[in-house]
Amino acid sequence: MFNEKQEFLVEPEKKVPLYRKVDVVVAGSGICGSFAAIAAGRNGAKTVLIDRFGAMGGNIGPAMIVAGTLLGGPPVYRGEDSVLGGFTGISGEFKKRVEDLVDPYRTPHPSLSFGSSYVLSEMAREAGVEFITSSYAADPIIEGNTVKGLFVETCSGRIAVPSRVVIDSTGEASIAARAKAPMIRHTAYDPSWGRMVCPPMNNPECAFWNDTHLLVVMAGVDYKKFEEYRKKDIELSPEDEKWDAHWGFSKGLPKALVPAARRAFEKDGFRIHGDIEKKVPTYISGFGNGGKGVVSFRVAARGEIDCDDVGQMSRIENFVRKQGYYY
Numbered sequence: 001m002f003n004e005k006q007e008f009l010v011e012p013e014k015k016v017p018l019y020r021k022v023d024v025v026v027a028g029s030g031i032c033g034s035f036a037a038i039a040a041g042r043n044g045a046k047t048v049l050i051d052r053f054g055a056m057g058g059n060i061g062p063a064m065i066v067a068g069t070l071l072g073g074p075p076v077y078r079g080e081d082s083v084l085g086g087f088t089g090i091s092g093e094f095k096k097r098v099e100d101l102v103d104p105y106r107t108p109h110p111s112l113s114f115g116s117s118y119v120l121s122e123m124a125r126e127a128g129v130e131f132i133t134s135s136y137a138a139d140p141i142i143e144g145n146t147v148k149g150l151f152v153e154t155c156s157g158r159i160a161v162p163s164r165v166v167i168d169s170t171g172e173a174s175i176a177a178r179a180k181a182p183m184i185r186h187t188a189y190d191p192s193w194g195r196m197v198c199p200p201m202n203n204p205e206c207a208f209w210n211d212t213h214l215l216v217v218m219a220g221v222d223y224k225k226f227e228e229y230r231k232k233d234i235e236l237s238p239e240d241e242k243w244d245a246h247w248g249f250s251k252g253l254p255k256a257l258v259p260a261a262r263r264a265f266e267k268d269g270f271r272i273h274g275d276i277e278k279k280v281p282t283y284i285s286g287f288g289n290g291g292k293g294v295v296s297f298r299v300a301a302r303g304e305i306d307c308d309d310v311g312q313m314s315r316i317e318n319f320v321r322k323q324g325y326y327y
Helices: 031-042 089-101 109-126 174-178 191-196 223-230 238-247 255-268 310-326
Strands: 022-027 047-050 130-132 136-143 146-154 157-168 210-218 274-277 280-291 294-303
Touching: 022 031, 022 146, 031 047, 031 089, 031 109, 031 157, 047 157, 089 109, 136 157, 136 174, 157 174, 210 310, 223 255, 238 255, 274 310, 280 310, 294 310
Parallel strands: 022 047, 022 157, 047 130
Antiparallel strands: 136 146, 146 157, 210 294, 274 280, 280 294
16 A cells, blocks of 8 residues: 555566567657668667657658758758758658658658658568667666666557667657766756747747747648638727737738637637746647648747656646647
8 A cells, every 4th residue: 555645666576578679779760760770780780670650750750841841941951951061871761751741841741741751651561670669668678777678568568579679759759868878958048049049949048949839730720711701801890909919820821810810719718829837838830731631730849858757748748739629
C-alpha cells in the first residue's frame, strides 16, 4: 500500500524478455533516425528502428509536412538554398524517390505525408532494417557507465533490445537524458543568434525556449467561396470594432472574418491566440490551400516548454487540439 505523502514507489523486479540482440538500435524514426538506420543497415549492421508512431518520417511523415512542402516553408528554405551543395547520399535518394512518387509542391498534405513514410519504409526494408512500430524507447540498458541497448514498451509488454550501438533520435534526447549523459538541454535567449531565430521566437523573458505545432487538415472546403468571402470590404459595427481592438483579431486575418470570430468567441470561447500557462502562448498560422477542397493550418505553442514534463506536454496537446477544433 502507499499513502499520499510518498514521492516514489519501488517497482518490483521482473524478467524482461530479450527481443533481439543487434548491432545498432535507433530510438525515433524522424528523418535523422530513419537515415541513420538505413545507413547502418546498408553497411551490414543488424539494425532495429523504434518509433512511437505507426509510420516512419517523424515531422515529415505521420506528423505531415513542414510548412506545406517536402522541403519546408518559402522558397528560400527549399532545396539547394537550404543545403549547401544540394541533397546528396541517402537524403538525395529519398528526395528523388518521393518526387517520383508524388509532386511535393502540388500534392495535398495527406498524400505527401503517406508518400514520404512509404518511401522511407521501403528504403529501410531494402536495407534490412527491422521497424518496431507504436512502441516507446523507454530506458537505456546500462552496464557500468555504458549504454548497451534499450528497454522498449510495446503492445506485448516491456522488451529488451541489447545492442553494440544506441542512436538517440528522439528529438528530446530522452534516452541520453535517462542515461544521465552530460548535455545542455535548455539554452537561454542570445541576441547574437540574429536571423538564425525568427524575431517572434526571440523572447528574452523566457529562461529557455521551445515550440511545438499541431497540423489541422480539413476536406470538403469550397475554397473559391471562402476567398470571395474573406476579400469582402465590410464595415465593422461599433461592437465588432471594440472587440477587435481588444483582441487584435484583424491584425493577422482579413477584417471580413471579424464578425464571425466574435460570434464564435461569445458562443464557445474561441481564441486565435491563447495562453496555456505563463510564458506559453499559442498562435494559429500557416493557412494553406492544398487543392481539391483540402485546406490546412497550424496551431502552435511556444515559450518555456519542457519536453520532459509529462504534465505540461499533456496540457499543451489538449489545449491546441481544442483550439484547432474551434478555429
